[in-house]
Amino acid sequence: MTFPTAVLRKNKKGLSITAREALSGYLFISPWLLGLLLFAAGPMLFSLSISFFKWDMFKSMTFVGIQNYIKAFTDDEYALPSLLKTLSFVLFETPYQLVIALLLALLLNSKLRGTGVARALVYLPAVLSGAISGSMWKFMMDKDLGVINYFTLTLFNVKIPWLIKPDMAMFSIALTGALAVGTSMILFLAALQSIPAQYYEAADIDGASKVRKLFKITLPFIAPTTLYNLIIIMIAQFQCVVPFMVITGGGPVKSTYVFAYYEYETAFRYMRFGQAASQSWIILSVVLVATMAILATSKFWVYYESEKD
């Protein structure tokens, strides 16, 4: 956009108008550029380089090449088991949260009374700190005195060893994720509300059933949001560590010791920075590959409106 008076004004420094605008443009965004350098790009490059070193407790560094990476897969008590735990957690948790968020959005988008209040209440758990909700679950999932087992005992006459049994704990923590879907639900709701009503009216005239409308109109329309939510939820689950720290502390017998937890302890408990950096790059590559895979499949199920004509 150009405006006539600006062209007439001569500037003092002898720079052209466009050059001056560009200069002030860079000035406006310079804080973020600096941040990108100092707190994102710089650190990532630095972390990649130290992943080729053995560097413990801020003592002298020794170059070890790709030893850190090789060791993770060949000579490491926790790396591989915890990576598998993370993968199985992500494989369960991502579709689990995505489907719950979508179902909630569909329910709360219907023309019922009180959906406004219900939306707020469903989002509510998402405003709590992981430290709060974590200890909350730990308290409620207590085998003998917890309120959840009180309900299961009264209703079904069973007591479930939620967090005590090693092969149960992981699943219990995964279940708690149902209450953390507030943000994805809001995004789904926004997408649902953006669907033009004519489509449904036309379908009604043709006598389409509810199920048919869901699969032929609703889901295709919100597919871009589904894709976005899918990727965001998945990345978050790969990094998920707070519930494991607070609810089980990685136990019982390391059964909930996920990769992000192992990485956290390698870095901040044992201060093996080289090894920890290599771990963060292992997980980053896995996240990248998974994201690329999802994006590659999206061609078959996500259509953007602009592509249609």
Added chain:
Amino acid sequence: MKRPGFPVVFTRSILYVIMLAVCVIYTFPIYWIFTKAINGPKGLWAYPPQLIPKTISLENFVSLQNNYQIVRKLWNSLVVCIFSILGATGTSAIVAYGFARMRFKGKRIIFIILLGTMMIPWDAVVIPQFILFTAIGWQGTYYPLIVPLWLGVSLYIFLIRQFIMGIPYELDEAAIIDGCGRFTVFTRIIVPLLRPALVAVVIMQYLNSWNDFLNPLIYLNKVGSYTVSLQLFFMKDPFRGMDWPSVMAGSFVAAIFPVLVFFFTQKQLVGGIAQSGIKG
């Protein structure tokens, strides 16, 4: 008008029952925190659990303050929040103006990079950042929690930029013709119009800082400087593992502020989140 037939009434009632169940499930944890906090140490472990608290006592709060100086921890959290919000909001708005209104080479590419940085997992940068902040002696201070935010937050920049794009450019133009510099246009014309977007960003950053647990865990090493979220993690009891009366009372005071803020600013917050999914 035709009265709805039986099948419609039937499915409606089922939907209402499901909605009610959903509401109960999603509010129960918070209800449980609040009632166990005011239940006193005895009511807390009563079995069968007191679904409606029978014993009411403030004992949990007294031991919370005596054992963990919670008022001090609330103050610490507040300080971190205020400085984080100021930096994150102010800088993000300035940067957003640059992206929304200025023309410069490489803007498209830089903006795509900005969108990309929103996807960077936290653990990809936390280790090198820790090394950097330790090297310059910021370990044990609040700087690592605050300073990075003063260089802008990608998500907020994106949100505010989208908002500025909706403001007519003629407003900027008129002010420039009157002889205003770009920065004056930004502070005098744009900022006052940005209120809804800025409110959303302020709330988001408040919730992020107030609830942050991992960064305080990594950087704060003196009990006196703990934030509320972090202190909750360190309430141990030699016998039970967790000092539950204090954890419940502590969760109550830590949760009450975000919950209130959420109820009063729902519209702006939800609007902001809804915007964040629309990537242009």
